[in-house]
Amino acid sequence: MSVETPRERSWTARVRTRAESALPPEKLLPDRQPAYVASWIYVFGALTIAALLAIVVSGLILGLKGPAWWHVTAIGRFFNGIHLWSVEIFFFTMVVHLWGKFWMGAWRGGRSGTWVVGAITFLISIAAAFTGYLSQQNFDAQWISTQAKDGLNAVGIGAFFNVTNFGQMYTFHVILLPLAVVLLTAWHVLLVRRHGVVPPYVRSAAVARSEEHA
């Protein structure tokens, strides 16, 4: 029977040991990637993160300055546009990233967790975008909120959210959902670092032989 030393009993030491074994520094911040990663299709995950950064920074500025600023002043409308278009680019690049990973079967080789965390992040991002429509503080937001109310009631989850309550939707939009998206994205990246980028499908030997004889 092994006896734990006081150091091994420490939770910080245990967490550190597990983190170091799961993600040693050369895996966490690699300086080389496999040859198959040299393709444009592998760029879209990083582009999505760049767009997310632009969304968070422009959103922070909008939140700090307030609705009168983003509706009326020229610079406020400019940052409002930056926020909108970075969201458009975020979803555009994320969907191309999703298609690429789907067709290369990116859940192979023990990477199912990476796939699932990415899919959940995508779904939460959609909710974050919808609550953004409701946080605009204009007639557009009012119209969308009443449409959304009917939609959520129709699918039976209307009791959980009040989309006509600006405070509730704004809290979802600027705190809860962005926090979830950022944390899940960080987890997604750490899983990619841990398991590596999925290699391409290998042609089976039988297919290769049949092509040689053709």
Next chain:
Amino acid sequence: MFVPTVLGAVFDLSRRPHYVHWHFFQMSVVNLLVIALMVVVFVAAILLPFPHRRTEP
């Protein structure tokens, strides 16, 4: 004001949007164009060669 005026002349976002409506399917033409652009970018990302760093001696 020059740039917004020119862009506004090319992309008139104030007019009534066009929709594609076929049975249960209904989507604005603009959204369909964005989806088509995503497909184009996806195919280009697979087919276009990625610039390689020259091999160091």
